[in-house]
Amino acid sequence: MKEIISFENFTKVDIRVGTILSVNDFPKVRKPAYQIIIDFGEIGIKKTSAQITTLYSKDELVDKQVLAVINFEPKQIANFMSECLILGIHQNKNDVVLLKSSHKIKNGQQVS
Secondary structure, eight states, X not given: OOOOOOHHHHHTOOEEEXXXXXXEEOTTXXXXXXXXEEEOGGGOEEEEEEOOTTTOOHHHHTTOEEEEEOOSOOEEETTEEEXXXXXXXXXXXXXXXXXXOSSOOOTTOBOO
C-alpha cells in the first residue's frame, strides 16, 4: 500500500470520462504504445500515449470511453506531448486492463 494521503490531496486529482477519437501506432518509443486522442466534451480534446497494445487493437479502442487524469503537467514522450493519463490496472508485467464506466457517460464528467 502507498502512503496515506488526505482527502484534500485526493480532490486535487481530476479524473474525467472521455471517448477515444483516434489511435495511432507510436514507433518512436522503446516499449510498444499507441498515440491516442480523447474527447473530454466541454474540456476539449487531449492527447496521450499508452502502453496498452497487448490487450487492445487500435480498432477496438476507437469510440471506447475511458477514465483519465487530465490535470497532470504535459509530458514529452519521444516526439509527442502527452496531456493526460488513461487509467488502467496492470494485470501482469505487460498487460494493462483499462478502467471504464458500466454505463455510457457524458464526456467530461468528473469522477467523484
